[in-house]
Amino acid sequence: MTSISVLKQREKQIYQKGNQPFEMECETKSLAGAVSQRACVFCGSRVVLYPIADALHLIHGPIGCASYTWDIRGAQSSGPELHRMSFSTDLSETDIIYGGEKKLKKALLELIEKYAPKAAFIYCTCIVGIIGDDVDAICRQVEEETRIPVIAVHSEGFKGTKKDGYKAACDALFSLIERNKAPQATIPDSINIMGEFNIGGETWIIKKYYEAMGVKVVSVITGDGRVAEVQQAKNAALNVVQCSGSVTHLAKQMEKEYGIPFIRVSYFGIEDTSEALYQVAVHFKKNAEILKKTQALIKKEVKAIVPRLEGMRKDLEGKKAAIYVGGAFKAFSLIKALKTLGMEVILAGSQTGTKEDYEVLRQMCNEGTVILDDSNPLELAKYAVEKDADLFIGGVKERPIAYKMGIGFCDHNHERKIPLVGFEGMVNFANEVHGTVTSPVWDLVPRRQNTTGKEGAI
Amino acid sequence: MTSSRSYKQTPSYTPTQNACKMCTPLGATLVFQGIEGCVPLLHGSQGCSTYMRRYLISHFKEPVDIASSNFTEETAVFGGGANLKLAIENVARQYAPTMIGIATTCLSETIGDDVQLILNSMDNAINGSALVHVSTPSYSGTHVDGFHGAVAAVVDRFNPAGKRIVYRPKKKKKVNLFPGMLSNEDLRHLKDIFADFNAPVAILPDYSERLEGPSWQEYQAIQKGGTTIAAIEKMNVAVHTMEFGSVLALAAEAGQETAGDILSKRFGVPCTRLPIPIGVKATDRFLDILSQISGRPVPERYRKEKWRLVDTYVDGNKYVAKKRALIYGEEDFVVSMAGFLAEVGIVPVLCASGGKSKTFKKALEQTLPEHIIDQAVIQNDMDFTCMEETAAAMPEEVRPEIIIGNSKGYAMARRLKIPLVRVGFPIHDRIGGSRILHVGYKGAQQLYDTIVNAILTEKQTESRIGYAYM
Numbered sequence: 001m002t003s004i005s006v007l008k009q010r011e012k013q014i015y016q017k018g019n020q021p022f023e024m025e026c027e028t029k030s031l032a033g034a035v036s037q038r039a040c041v042f043c044g045s046r047v048v049l050y051p052i053a054d055a056l057h058l059i060h061g062p063i064g065c066a067s068y069t070w071d072i073r074g075a076q077s078s079g080p081e082l083h084r085m086s087f088s089t090d091l092s093e094t095d096i097i098y099g100g101e102k103k104l105k106k107a108l109l110e111l112i113e114k115y116a117p118k119a120a121f122i123y124c125t126c127i128v129g130i131i132g133d134d135v136d137a138i139c140r141q142v143e144e145e146t147r148i149p150v151i152a153v154h155s156e157g158f159k160g161t162k163k164d165g166y167k168a169a170c171d172a173l174f175s176l177i178e179r180n181k182a183p184q185a186t187i188p189d190s191i192n193i194m195g196e197f198n199i200g201g202e203t204w205i206i207k208k209y210y211e212a213m214g215v216k217v218v219s220v221i222t223g224d225g226r227v228a229e230v231q232q233a234k235n236a237a238l239n240v241v242q243c244s245g246s247v248t249h250l251a252k253q254m255e256k257e258y259g260i261p262f263i264r265v266s267y268f269g270i271e272d273t274s275e276a277l278y279q280v281a282v283h284f285k286k287n288a289e290i291l292k293k294t295q296a297l298i299k300k301e302v303k304a305i306v307p308r309l310e311g312m313r314k315d316l317e318g319k320k321a322a323i324y325v326g327g328a329f330k331a332f333s334l335i336k337a338l339k340t341l342g343m344e345v346i347l348a349g350s351q352t353g354t355k356e357d358y359e360v361l362r363q364m365c366n367e368g369t370v371i372l373d374d375s376n377p378l379e380l381a382k383y384a385v386e387k388d389a390d391l392f393i394g395g396v397k398e399r400p401i402a403y404k405m406g407i408g409f410c411d412h413n414h415e416r417k418i419p420l421v422g423f424e425g426m427v428n429f430a431n432e433v434h435g436t437v438t439s440p441v442w443d444l445v446p447r448r449q450n451t452t453g454k455e456g457a458i
Numbered sequence: 459m460t461s462s463r464s465y466k467q468t469p470s471y472t473p474t475q476n477a478c479k480m481c482t483p484l485g486a487t488l489v490f491q492g493i494e495g496c497v498p499l500l501h502g503s504q505g506c507s508t509y510m511r512r513y514l515i516s517h518f519k520e521p522v523d524i525a526s527s528n529f530t531e532e533t534a535v536f537g538g539g540a541n542l543k544l545a546i547e548n549v550a551r552q553y554a555p556t557m558i559g560i561a562t563t564c565l566s567e568t569i570g571d572d573v574q575l576i577l578n579s580m581d582n583a584i585n586g587s588a589l590v591h592v593s594t595p596s597y598s599g600t601h602v603d604g605f606h607g608a609v610a611a612v613v614d615r616f617n618p619a620g621k622r623i624v625y626r627p628k629k630k631k632k633v634n635l636f637p638g639m640l641s642n643e644d645l646r647h648l649k650d651i652f653a654d655f656n657a658p659v660a661i662l663p664d665y666s667e668r669l670e671g672p673s674w675q676e677y678q679a680i681q682k683g684g685t686t687i688a689a690i691e692k693m694n695v696a697v698h699t700m701e702f703g704s705v706l707a708l709a710a711e712a713g714q715e716t717a718g719d720i721l722s723k724r725f726g727v728p729c730t731r732l733p734i735p736i737g738v739k740a741t742d743r744f745l746d747i748l749s750q751i752s753g754r755p756v757p758e759r760y761r762k763e764k765w766r767l768v769d770t771y772v773d774g775n776k777y778v779a780k781k782r783a784l785i786y787g788e789e790d791f792v793v794s795m796a797g798f799l800a801e802v803g804i805v806p807v808l809c810a811s812g813g814k815s816k817t818f819k820k821a822l823e824q825t826l827p828e829h830i831i832d833q834a835v836i837q838n839d840m841d842f843t844c845m846e847e848t849a850a851a852m853p854e855e856v857r858p859e860i861i862i863g864n865s866k867g868y869a870m871a872r873r874l875k876i877p878l879v880r881v882g883f884p885i886h887d888r889i890g891g892s893r894i895l896h897v898g899y900k901g902a903q904q905l906y907d908t909i910v911n912a913i914l915t916e917k918q919t920e921s922r923i924g925y926a927y928m
Binding site for chain 1: 474479480484499504507516520524530533534542544546547563596597672673674678866869
């Protein structure tokens with residue numbers, strides 16, 4: 001594997017735990033030509049707002065951005081499914097020359113009449129930023145005409161990274177919440193579940209836990225989301241933020257504007273799920289019942305799943321895992337969850353981690369672990385193979401890298417259809433990992449055989 | 459027929475709802491994947507390449523690396539030249555490619571970056587690898603236009619007008635084939651056919667190995683396989699060019715410069731345009747032409763395949779006769795698929811495409827008998843929502859009973875409660891999408907079996923009794 005060399009400009013975004021000083025470079029724009037696994041600003045906005053199922057999501061630009069994001073996520077809805085449609089102004093040459101405002105307005109009015117959404121989000125793509133459409137003005141006009149919130153999401157692809165897209169989405173959400181003119185009426189012992197997108201029905205699992213604890217969920221941002229519910233968010237007593245990268249900006253805004261404090265949690269793995277629920281219970285410690293119920297819940301849930309995990313752990317003990325995810329926060333949870341399964345992490349990386357994130361990662365990992373920021377296929381392949389991974393955890397773009405090299409794979413991205421949060425999610429996760437790592441197919445792939453020939457030599 | 463007028467009127471909306479097309483650069487990146495050692499590079503935002511990668515990976519289940527010049531706000535204001543150069547240098551360093559295929563995006567096109575000028579300043583090469591540019595503004599045309607544009611750009615680049623033909627081999631009758639967007643299995647089958655005719659062929663693009671290879675012992679920065687640049691450079695000495703696509707043929711007639719045109723105008727290589735060979739009649743035509751060009755009779759193997767196929771058509775004729783189908787996809791694909799359906803007795807009552815040519819209907823009129831054209835709704839520049847609404851509004855006696863197209867029609871098929879037979883590109887919800895064979899007698903055989911069995915499955919499932927015999 002010495003044949004793969006790392007680009008010089010990328011060296012500072014790669015760290016191997018050991019003797020070298022830790023000076024991770026991160027939060028920079030991707031290097032041109034490096035084949036980053038990142039998407040763009042638009043992608044960041046789209047993933048955060050996507051699960052709001054009764055809103056219209058109209059993508060203003062040429063067709064590509066809408067085509068490639070049509071129904072790509074596993075975010076489920078218990079009711080309307082407008083979010084699973086792909087709407088685009090599909091700008092053509094003449095629109096580029098004469099501007100797309102008229103078409104945008106017409107499209108919006110037609111769609112709102114046809115689908116009667118509770119709000120509309122208009123995603124600005126690259127080109128809108130260039131041709132200078134006044135999308136905000138169109139939104140104001142249409143909002144006035146249709147009497148539903150019509151909100152521009154300034155997500156032009158080139159205006160930063162995916163993180164800036166999160167921020168644009170948070171601004172849109174805040175603008176939606178602000179439109180609720182009713183006075184703030186804080187509900188005791190209540191929370192907003194934030195940064196949770198109901199992939200494979202995960203929101204429902206978490207909601208069930210909070211209900212059992214006696215904590216009221218005011219709104220979920222944005223899993224199984226509804227416009228009216230999101231607009232109630234200011235009445236919650238606490239914001240519980242998962243996937244810290246995506247909605248922390250909103251939590252901070254809500255803290256400033258409405259005085260709602262926030263805590264950061266994760267629901268992946270036994271440890272982090274328990275910790276999350278405890279943190280919420282402790283926050284509402286004035287109500288002793290909640291803590292009591294929480295303890296009972298965790299005890300019951302853990303007891304139910306531990307024997308099921310034990311069996312799988314026997315086969316997974318000592319196996320090595322590589323992790324490459326969007327936000328570093330998820331990597332922390334995964335490292336712990338893998339430890340529960342007896343596995344060791346030999347590569348950990350993220351698209352959007354911060355310096356602090358990477359420091360935490362460094363402390364969590366063993367000597368020799370490779371830590372990567374904004375990596376690319378060649379680097380991921382190089383280190384996964386050098387470190388002899390048995391498992392790769394990532395998304396669609398990482399999957400073929402793993403498979404080509406005879407490495408098992410677990411999809412932990414938004415495309416997944418299986419819930420991985422909470423206690424029952426941990427069993428699903430273990431099953432996923434166990435199934436792929438112990439698959440008999442690895443006995444047949446070239447890299448796992450002691451053949452001397454290359455790729456598939458007979 | 460009083461109702462015919464109304465059901466033929468398709469709905470029209472300003473926005474596109476569930477598009478039946480992708481943007482222009484995607485087609486170009488697919489072509490570049492079909493050239494040996496070539497790395498595609500998109501001149502635009504990071505998201506474009508990432509989205510197209512995941513779109514292609516989800517179909518092919520193989521690594522698809524596409525680099526990006528990674529626009530930032532400053533780039534958008536001051537121009538992307540510096541970024542493009544840096545991207546090219548980094549791709550060259552990381553991948554050591556034979557060629558970098560540079561496709562533009564809506565962003566770089568709109569700010570007016572002159573990519574060719576930038577590449578000229580680099581002598582159109584870096585460390586010995588060729589830099590080839592194709593203009594693919596996403597707001598103009600669809601992925602199909604990007605595909606044909608890239609094929610033409612590559613042929614143009616490696617067969618420049620002034621190139622002197624030293625020697626046109628007489629004995630080795632080389633043929634060029636521009637097949638359009640076909641599956642890996644299609645490309646492999648076409649290569650077999652040419653080999654059986656003993657006709658050396660240069661197929662552009664050929665991603666059949668690169669996007670469907672073995673597991674590796676060592677990671678391959680660029681997968682093996684693809685048309686070699688050496689083969690592309692020799693296209694001008696071929697005895698003939700074949701170009702698939704009925705709509706493309708009409709576009710060429712109307713003045714669009716195709717790869718075949720370039721070779722015929724510059725070097726006098728005759729070009730025959732024919733429909734994608736799906737079904738008996740279209741395959742007959744293809745093999746006849748190939749037989750003429752190569753000077754060899756159609757090998758026995760194909761005669762056997764043909765008559766086996768015709769015999770199957772006979773066996774299944776009652777199950778498909780007068781069945782009504784909705785077909786969609788790329789225009790050329792739909793035209794050829796419609797031709798196949800018509801020859802077995804299935805009536806394509808709704809032929810739809812997201813493509814924007816002006817000749818979709820004309821191409822279908824050339825392919826289908828008049829009585830089918832009379833009943834059929836033919837519409838391009840159509841999205842899945844309009845397709846669905848059109849199908850739902852059709853009177854029961856004309857409403858489609860089977861849907862044939864890529865996996866993007868699944869949601870529509872589910873709501874309409876009509877079985878979907880998956881063909882074409884993309885197939886995102888099944889394994890083996892790239893192994894679907896459409897062309898040749900063998901392809902028609904597989905399509906026919908699949909379609910008949912889908913109809914039988916539906917009949918069996920819906921039946922109260924569930925007979926165990928056909």
